[in-house]
Amino acid sequence: MPEGHVLHRLAHSVMDEFGGRPVTSSSPQGRFSSEAAEITGHVLSDAEAYGKHLFITFHSVPRHVHVHLGMAGRMEFGAGDPPPPRDTIRWRMVGDHGYTDLRGPAACELLDEPGMTKILAKLGPDPLRDDADPDIGWAKVHRAAKPIAALLMDQAVTAGVGNIFRAEVLYRHHIDPHMPGKLLTREEWDAIWDDLVELMHKALSVGRIDTVYPEHMPEAMGRPPRVDPHGGEVYVYRRADQQCYVCGSDVLTEVLEGRNLFWCPTCQPKTQRRLAP
DNA sequence: TGTCCATGATCAA
């Protein structure tokens, strides 16, 4: 269950484990069998993430493997010989000294160049990529009536951002998640973007999402450390009905566009702003 | 053993 940093980590892991070497490829589950066979014996040349999409390229294979983990997908690595495959493994790739298993992806397919271009064309700037242009995200936010919380989940606005990062970055900037995008100032957008770059790079290097400033960590405030469902330390994500670390208010939750949203009503007060006439 | 839910996204209506 991944946000963008997970895919970028996977890209690095795939390159470290298999880059520059031939692989054996199979689909124990069966739904990627003919494509997997097409890859076997070829040298893995590249693995790269764009938002929540992962593309893997092989020498002399004209198409790219496109992986999207969706909600349930996982990609795990192991050293040495792979164990007997379970029947849920969509794609198994085996190299000289290790293997990887892909289970439950929303997408695992071979895409030609136009197919890949079509996917990339739908993606907005990815805070984890050096080639990202935040102006593209701002242009969409600036004219949108939708709540900023919904906009941040839109992969055409900020690619790779998911439910955790959107909730946490809005908390860190004291912004009401329901504020229409068009009421945001350019300064607020820039601050959100810069923070996403920082938070997501940290998550990329550490392997979990931590968003709490040191002075607000439970230990620093004399509270017991919290065991987090997703493995990181956060202000509001999945903390409904618990006290805000900073102000003590109960964290609120509601379903927004089909996804659970979390925020602190005191630290993220409703705006009094109106659109200029 | 069964049901619900999840760091996601698409499709039909």
Next chain:
DNA sequence: TGATCCTGGACAT
């Protein structure tokens, strides 16, 4: 907006 897909973990029975 709701149903659906994918897998597995948490929880109830």
